[in-house]
Amino acid sequence: MTGYVVGIDxxxxxxxxxxxxxxxxxxxxxxxGAPLMPSAVFLQDNGQLAVGRDAQRLAQLDPxxxxxxxxxxxxxxxxxxxxxxxxxxxxxxxxxxxAAAGVAEITRTPPPVVLTYPASWAHTRxxxxxxxxxxAGWRQVSLVPxxxxxxxxxxxxxxxxxxxxxxxxxxxxxxxxxxxxVVRHDETGFTVIGAGGLEDIGGLDIDATLVxxxxxxLRRSDPAVWQRLQAPVTAQDRRDRRLFWEDVRGAxxxxxxxxxxxxxxxGIEAALHLTRDELEALVEPMLRQTIAxxxxxxxxxxxxxxxxxxxxxxGGSSRVPLVARMxxxxxxxxxxxxxxxxxxxxxxxxxxxxxxxxxxxxGTASVAGQLPRQTAPGGAYQTQGYPAQQLTGQSxxxxxxxxVSPAYPxxPxxPxxPxxPxxxxxxxxxxxxxxxxxxSGAPVSGLPVSAPPMPTTGAPATxxxxxxxxxxxxxxxxxxxxxxxxxxxxxxxxxxxxPDPLGSWETLPDVPxxxxxxxxxxxxxxxxxYIIGGxxxxxxxxxxxxxxxxxxxxxxxxxxxxxxxxxxxxAVVVAAGRLxxxxxxxxxxxxxxxxxxxxxxxxxxxxxxxxxQGGAAVHDxxxxxxxxxxxxxxxxxxxxxxxxxxxQSWKVAPTTLQRARTKLTAATDGAGxxxxxxxxxxxxxxxxxxxxxxPNLERTTRTLPQPREGASAVRLEGxxxxxxxxxxxxxxxxxWCEKDGVxxxxxKLADPRAGIAVATNGTTVxxxxxYNTERKSDGSTTTQRFTAHES
Numbered sequence: 094m095t096g097y098v099v100g101i102d103x104x105x106x107x108x109x110x111x112x113x114x115x116x117x118x119x120x121x122x123x124x125x126g127a128p129l130m131p132s133a134v135f136l137q138d139n140g141q142l143a144v145g146r147d148a149q150r151l152a153q154l155d156p157x158x159x160x161x162x163x164x165x166x167x168x169x170x171x172x173x174x175x176x177x178x179x180x181x182x183x184x185x186x187x188x189x190x191x192a193a194a195g196v197a198e199i200t201r202t203p204p205p206v207v208l209t210y211p212a213s214w215a216h217t218r219x220x221x222x223x224x225x226x227x228x229a230g231w232r233q234v235s236l237v238p239x240x241x242x243x244x245x246x247x248x249x250x251x252x253x254x255x256x257x258x259x260x261x262x263x264x265x266x267x268x269x270x271x272x273x274x275v276v277r278h279d280e281t282g283f284t285v286i287g288a289g290g291l292e293d294i295g296g297l298d299i300d301a302t303l304v305x306x307x308x309x310x311l312r313r314s315d316p317a318v319w320q321r322l323q324a325p326v327t328a329q330d331r332r333d334r335r336l337f338w339e340d341v342r343g344a345x346x347x348x349x350x351x352x353x354x355x356x357x358x359x360g361i362e363a364a365l366h367l368t369r370d371e372l373e374a375l376v377e378p379m380l381r382q383t384i385a386x387x388x389x390x391x392x393x394x395x396x397x398x399x400x401x402x403x404x405x406x407x408g409g410s411s412r413v414p415l416v417a418r419m420x421x422x423x424x425x426x427x428x429x430x431x432x433x434x435x436x437x438x439x440x441x442x443x444x445x446x447x448x449x450x451x452x453x454x455x456g457t458a459s460v461a462g463q464l465p466r467q468t469a470p471g472g473a474y475q476t477q478g479y480p481a482q483q484l485t486g487q488s489x490x491x492x493x494x495x496x497v498s499p500a501y502p503x504x505p506x507x508p509x510x511p512x513x514p515x516x517x518x519x520x521x522x523x524x525x526x527x528x529x530x531x532x533s534g535a536p537v538s539g540l541p542v543s544a545p546p547m548p549t550t551g552a553p554a555t556x557x558x559x560x561x562x563x564x565x566x567x568x569x570x571x572x573x574x575x576x577x578x579x580x581x582x583x584x585x586x587x588x589x590x591x592p593d594p595l596g597s598w599e600t601l602p603d604v605p606x607x608x609x610x611x612x613x614x615x616x617x618x619x620x621x622x623y624i625i626g627g628x629x630x631x632x633x634x635x636x637x638x639x640x641x642x643x644x645x646x647x648x649x650x651x652x653x654x655x656x657x658x659x660x661x662x663x664a665v666v667v668a669a670g671r672l673x674x675x676x677x678x679x680x681x682x683x684x685x686x687x688x689x690x691x692x693x694x695x696x697x698x699x700x701x702x703x704x705x706q707g708g709a710a711v712h713d714x715x716x717x718x719x720x721x722x723x724x725x726x727x728x729x730x731x732x733x734x735x736x737x738x739x740x741q742s743w744k745v746a747p748t749t750l751q752r753a754r755t756k757l758t759a760a761t762d763g764a765g766x767x768x769x770x771x772x773x774x775x776x777x778x779x780x781x782x783x784x785x786x787x788p789n790l791e792r793t794t795r796t797l798p799q800p801r802e803g804a805s806a807v808r809l810e811g812x813x814x815x816x817x818x819x820x821x822x823x824x825x826x827x828x829w830c831e832k833d834g835v836x837x838x839x840x841k842l843a844d845p846r847a848g849i850a851v852a853t854n855g856t857t858v859x860x861x862x863x864y865n866t867e868r869k870s871d872g873s874t875t876t877q878r879f880t881a882h883e884s
Contacts, residue, residue: 186228405431709758828841
């Protein structure tokens with residue numbers, strides 16, 4: 094073994110770097126005395142990005158210039174920090190640059206670096222990570238899948254054998270996502286034979302659930318304090334909000350070691366208390382989804398749980414003791430729980446092949462059979478339970494730091510400090526169900542019970558005398574009083590538990606057209622909203638060739654480069670920082686033309702194989718996919734085309750839509766999975782959802798709750814896949830979201846529409862135009878936007 098090698102795990106919440114010395118020893122790099130460096134960045138007045146704990150401290154001055162989780166923005170070209178658009182690549186590079194500075198204190202010059210990445214990441218994301226590393230000054234960069242690195246650590250540091258042909262599960266529960274992979278030891282080393290996960294469940298979502306739970310109590314006891322924390326106005330409000338979230342996170346971490354934890358609320362003198370029972374009740378529905386996803390990934394590899402060589406838990410959120418218990422219960426395999434689950438991925442990245450006793454594994458690995466990420470397993474958009482199996486655990490098995498008996502009891506909860514009735518835990522015994530839905534979709538366990546706990550020692554309690562039941566006239570007033578009390582309680586429960594909206598629509602200046610429009614294209618690029626073409630309302634309808642550009646910072650419109658001819662119902666895609674349009678409806682019918690906006694003008698590119706209008710397209714992180722639409726034969730089609738690797742030709746995909754459709758919509762996670770949703774054909778409107786997964790566009794199908802055409806699909810950061818608008822005949826629709834509870838918290842359109850031009854950057858949604866069949870409105874000039882709150 095010669096020379097230094099560095100392994101870096103750039104995580105959603107924290108980044109870890111581990112150095113392997115020439116003598117083979119491995120040790121983590123310390124940042125401010127700790128092995129975990131927050132992945133956060135803050136844009137300073139001089140234009141430089143502060144990183145880590147410095148960024149967290151500076152965020153108290155101006156949270157608008159702070160991005161706590163840049164890895165979550167991997168699919169965005171730029172991120173708005175303050176009033177400046179910062180390239181996502183530069184944010185990631187700044188984190189890697191800070192890691193390089195820590196390494197330089199030991200090695201003086203940058204050694205070769207091994208970066209880890211989720212197994213489900215497609216080429217585009219991996220390339221961006223490599224570019225960021227080069228920008229940060231790392232000269233020799235190689236990549237390894239995170240589960241492969243974890244498997245190396247499993248064998249070398251933990252001394253667990255993994256025989257040739259054996260497979261293990263790596264359950265990586267990080268701050269932003271849950272990544273699940275099955276890794277097999279074969280002749281060439283380690284291969285990921287199955288990968289999946291959930292992009293909307295992570296430690297941050299647990300934090301949001303706990304915040305919502307505490308908020309349910311504060312809404313009742315201190316509504317002014319909760320309003321200030323929930324919707325901060327002043328700089329002090331924003332600082333208090335951040336401190337509050339940090340204290341909730343600290344309480345969550347403490348509950349992995351203790352039975353209860355205090356939570357300090359800015360503006361309230363007495364601390365609240367959170368118990369492990371509450372935590373587990375809140376997160377169990379969320380964890381159930383991760384267990385189901387784990388079972389799905391294992392089954393997709395054609396493995397039975399008893400064929401697994403082990404389950405390794407990594408990522409900081411895997412510390413929650415309930416994680417290991419539920420995995421054990423579902424799969425019958427006792428997971429390996431680590432004292433510091435954040436470190437193994439970075440440490441495993443620099444394991445030398447000679448350290449893998451009994452194997453022939455090399456230092457590289459291939460990723461095969463990548464599987465889709467899902468928000469819920471199975472064929473329908475609903476949460477399904479994990480497989481019910483009899484517990485087989487033995488007494489004394491240790492999960493985290495708590496011994497577990499066959500029935501997995503939780504030790505009695507004692508408050509951290511004596512509490513008075515007014516300072517009771519957030520919920521000692523759930524009394525009133527809370528309907529407010531947290532970000533993760535987990536139900537809230539209930540409002541607090543203010544009465545102190547009953548004593549369990551001392552003399553037996555004397556039974557209270559039981560009065561005789563009331564009769565005759567005395568009964569009627571009691572019944573009336575009970576009814577009134579129930580109505581008051583019900584009204585109070587509704588008031589204090591009604592769901593908080595995730596945002597509200599802001600009306601912007603109308604799109605600059607003389608009449609309303611529908612069927613226009615929309616895209617966000619470099620802080621500008623492009624509205625392209627469309628179909629006008631009125632008695633003499635026409636196709637527009639105009640392009641209007643909204644500066645989203647100043648909310649002012651300006652004209653853009655016009656199209657060569659009027660077009661509506663085209664597909665619009667932003668890929669590699671460039672704006673593309675495909676097909677569409679014209680005065681002459683459907684067209685096969687495609688264009689890219691380059692140097693301020695529209696340049697023709699490779700035509701579609703056939704003319705299409707009303708089709709949908711996405712860039713799924715690998716290539717551009719176009720599906721559906723009506724051809725020159727005036728019939729809807731089920732064809733799917735993908736742009737070839739040379740970017741100069743189209744290929745027919747090996748699958749088709751489950752039904753021929755037009756006026757459908759599409760969205761993608763940018764990591765190889767895309768959704769083609771709704772649409773109509775043959776006089777019918779459909780609720781079809783076709784899910785296409787790279788590398789071979791394998792198709793699975795799902796169903797919306799109701800058919801709709803002319804809708805718009807978006808991916809909202811932290812909230813998953815959502816569909817806005819659309820119609821089925823005269824019936825108009827608002828939001829639908831795959832994640833339970835999200836749709837009812839999103840702001841409704843005052844005028845529900847179909848054919849809206851919709852664009853999003855993951856957090857902010859813009860809408861322009863659209864029609865309403867119920868009100869017989871053929872177009873609109875209305876422009877609106879809203880930004881989805883994180884909780």
